[in-house]
Amino acid sequence: MTRLAVCISLVLFFFSAAQAQDGQAPNPCGTQMGRNTWLKRYQQAPETFPKSNTTLYVPLTIHLLGADSGQGYFSVARLLDAFCTLNSDYEDADIRYYIEGDILYLANSFWNSHPDVLDGAAMMFENNVANTINCYFLADPAGNCGYNLPYAGIALRKDCSDAADHTWAHELGHALSIPHPFIGWENGGSYGNPPHNYNNPAPPFVTYDYTYFKDTLIIDTLIIDTAYVELVDGSNCTFAADGFCDTSPDYLANRWDCNANSESTTQQTDPLGVQFRSDGTLIMSYSDDACANRFSPEQIAAMRANLLDEKPHLLYNQTAEAPVSGTPVLLQPANAENVPSNQVELQWQGAQNATHYLVQVSRLTTFPGGITLEYVVTDTLITLPELDVNKTYYWRVRPFNRQYHCTEFTAYRSFHTEEVTSVGSLSAVESLKVAPNILTAGQPAVLHAEVSQQKTLQVMLVSAEGRLLLHTTIEMVPGNNRAEVALPATLSSGLYLLQIKDEAGGVYQEKLSVVN
Ligand SMILES: [Zn+2]
Known part of the structure; x- marks a missing residue:
């Protein structure tokens, strides 16, 4: 390589690194999985795999990442909102995800913003809880909104995990064996080739790198696989792309917005020259969050079969909890009451079927993230750590149980801290x-x-x-x-x-x- 070429590539390297640091939109998903061995076997004879007509309850271990200083954790209030969306996304699949064990906190700046999925794998190997799907909420999962490592767990970007986002549902789809409908197009076309021009007929197959997304971690071999490109006429749908015949062709691997018909605005051309638009309703596509809302019936059948056949170790607790109903009643302190700053005990009357309560205490009535104190308790009272003297605080309570998170906070009350009487x-x-x-x-x-x-x-x-x-x-x-x-x-x-x-x-x- 000439000296000039070295210089140019160095400049390009620094340019792209700077762009990523400047808050460039994250890649929607870092998962580049093929049809794994299990899915290929399943798709050859779905009818021979186990079935069930009941709700499947799946345990998730929740890991919240913060900086070394212990700051910047994803708030539990946002986690509950994300959970609510997740279980709504899986309602048609009759799969309900629940919080297994305590929510775990990890203060680690490097893992919180890790540059490479292999760093994420190391984090997961060190912290995973067996027999659950481990989900890590953090600031930056290697430039992506999320990714799923089949042998380790799921990393999710906090900023892509709000109530309106479907990233969590998408990554759990990967965890239950479902690839992208545009499988093979993750880099815009065949591996090592320039991006494809969608006005031209697509090639009959594309090649792609899925080294880190095999069933086990492989780091010493580059793995390039081939995916047949799906035709609009459906003639190769059983083995082309994701192998599902009820997910129509899709070659779009960048975030895209839907038109009024919930389809891509970008028209694509299949290998036979037939033009089409992608289905934006599929959560496993890269359509925008406002458009994505479902899994196809074949995807649902595969995810359920995957749990029953390949992951029965996740199904050890199939006990249904009743939905939380009613609203807690705040008991004391009375609104605007003066309380000694080291004896603030908050009490409330519980809501029906709630086993946990999220208590928020803040100096502001808007309870902003970052400066609002949060506590998760299983009782209907909490004694707060000592607070500042002569300040007004606001507090509110949100009930939930491990399976039901779609609940609201109570209206807030205030109290005023005064000097301690002892x-x-x-x-x-x-x-x-x-x-x-x-x-x-x-x-x-x-x-x-x-x-x-x-x-x-x-x-x-x-x-x-x-x-x-x-x-x-x-x-x-x-x-x-x-x-x-x-x-x-x-x-x-x-x-x-x-x-x-x-x-x-x-x-x-x-x-x-x-x-x-
Ligand atoms: Zn994905």
Whole structure:
């Protein structure tokens, strides 16, 4: 190579690297799979493969990637929205994906934006959970919106995983053996050739590189395969392209927008000279997200057979959960209430069939990503880590269970953090807790206190409006005490303050909720 040629290729290299860094639109999908061995076998005799008439429940392990500093994770709220779209995309297939185990967090800047799918493979080999499909949400999966490695898992770009996107459904289609309808055209034409001019008849077959997308990882051999180009008349549909006869010819391997008929605006020409447009409704095509909405019946049958025949290890839990219904009711703190900054306990009444709650706490009512705190809990209360003093915070709750994610947040409430009041203001009291602090009318308040000397404590119940409703005394002996305080039987639902005073004038108070 001459020195000039070296210079030119170096310039081109830096130019393309700079373009990628400048926020160039990601490639829709990095998966370059052929018809794998299983699919070829299946397509020769689909009727001989196992079938089932029931919903298939498939476990996904969710990995959220952030920077080394622990920042920048995909928000759980967006994850739930993406899950909702995913299961809606698979409704016709009667496949329901569910969250297996806890959502896992990985702080690793390199994996979060990895330059090559082999780096993604290394990440997956190190973190995968067996017998589930492992899905990694990260900032940049090697310049793609997503890719599926058959032997490892799925990487998804956070920015391509919103409620309106079908990238997740597309990559899971690959995971269940379905290739692109334009298989072989991933590089615009045959391997090593310039892009094809669609006005000219297509060649009878195209060649393509699918080295990293075989059933096992192969890194020392370049694998070039051949795909027959599908004809419009359907005569070679059983073995050309993806091998499905109900996905019509498609040679388009760049993101494209649909016309009013949900077809490509680009007209293509098959090897016999017949012109056609691609079907944009197919999720496995590269049509825009607003157009893609379905898998074909043959694709659906193949995905179900693939689960039943090749991946029965994923089907170990076929228990249906009931859909979440109703909305949580926020109980306390009351709206706009003042609370000690280190004792913020949020409580709510659960929604039906919810097993998990996403709690968001933010300084802004818009709950923007990045600066909103998120917690996933299985209970209907949470004690927050210490917050800033003298600030207004907003909070809301979204119910879900492992199989149902199409839920809404409650309306938000606010609270204001104030200086801490502590048990320490009562002399000789080591600890004091009122539990439970959600009661029904007629139920006594129970104080659990540890004191170091005999004491008489005054106990007062005050309404939210500041009215004194009860004033009594309790005796404490050294050690642990449990004292029941009978409350007025006619208390209406609402928030009350239980104030405890000692002889020296020290005061401690706790909130009580009455729910009738
Ligand atoms: Zn793809």
